[in-house]
Amino acid sequence: MFRILLITAGLGCCMAASAQFHTVTPHTARHRIERVTQGTEGKTTEVTGKTASEDLSADTVSIRKQWIDSYLSVSYPLKEIYVTSPFGIRTDPFMKKRKRHNGLDLRADRCETYAMMHGIVVKTGQDRVSGKYVTVRHGDFSVSYCHLSEWRVKKGDCVRPGDVIGISGSTGRSTGPHLHLTVRMGRRHINPGILLQFIDETRRQALEKLSE
Numbered sequence: 001m002f003r004i005l006l007i008t009a010g011l012g013c014c015m016a017a018s019a020q021f022h023t024v025t026p027h028t029a030r031h032r033i034e035r036v037t038q039g040t041e042g043k044t045t046e047v048t049g050k051t052a053s054e055d056l057s058a059d060t061v062s063i064r065k066q067w068i069d070s071y072l073s074v075s076y077p078l079k080e081i082y083v084t085s086p087f088g089i090r091t092d093p094f095m096k097k098r099k100r101h102n103g104l105d106l107r108a109d110r111c112e113t114y115a116m117m118h119g120i121v122v123k124t125g126q127d128r129v130s131g132k133y134v135t136v137r138h139g140d141f142s143v144s145y146c147h148l149s150e151w152r153v154k155k156g157d158c159v160r161p162g163d164v165i166g167i168s169g170s171t172g173r174s175t176g177p178h179l180h181l182t183v184r185m186g187r188r189h190i191n192p193g194i195l196l197q198f199i200d201e202t203r204r205q206a207l208e209k210l211s212e
Contacts, residue, residue, distance in 0.1 A: 064210065071206035074199040075114045075161035077145065077181065078168070082107040084178055087191040102182060103146070104192040108168035109177035113145050115159040116199060124151050130180070131172025134165045141190065146180040147172050 085105035092099040119138040126132045130146040134153060149169025159165060170177045181192040 067206045067209045071203055071210075073117065073161060074202050075116050076196070076199055077114055077116055078106055078108055078111055078179060080107075081196065083193075087189075087193060102189040103144075104181045104196075106179045106181065108179040110149060111168045111179070112164045113148065113166045113168050113179060115161060115163045115165050116143060116195065117161050119143075119159055121153045121155055121157040121159060121165070124153065124155055127172065129173045131174060132166070132169070133172075136165065141183060141185045143192070143195070144182040144184075146182065147174045147178060
């Protein structure tokens, strides 16, 4: 007596490896036919299984999905990144004295501002220094997006990489339209450039692997 089992291996859809990902037609679902022989003593024996080429194909799809997920796990805060004032000691534009700049300024004039990683919005507010701001927590550290003209999220919202959290502007203590990023690990300020470099390296590596 024979028993035939159809096991569907859904392969999902892969997206093209480029600066922007575009969804393509999903692969046709594959099926594995497993034929089992019923012995006289109630024992069963597997007769057929997946071929080596099918195993290899499944592994390839799985690896591609991992690199696509890696690419999509991060996002730049703006469509274009141009640093106008770096992290560290600088001449304060208001006091004209050397002072520590605890964040990073990026050129932006009413531009959509994006969450850089998966996280949760822990605060939105406005004060005379930061203007309108959004603070997103990512595990052990948090990122504040300051001098916004609009909020697009509220406290408690879960955000994904690339989600719009606000529109850049020039609110608060600002000499002109820009996005100010502040990154904190606990109470300690960290150079946001490190985070931008991590995003850049993660996406570059993913694109290189997907193009192989």
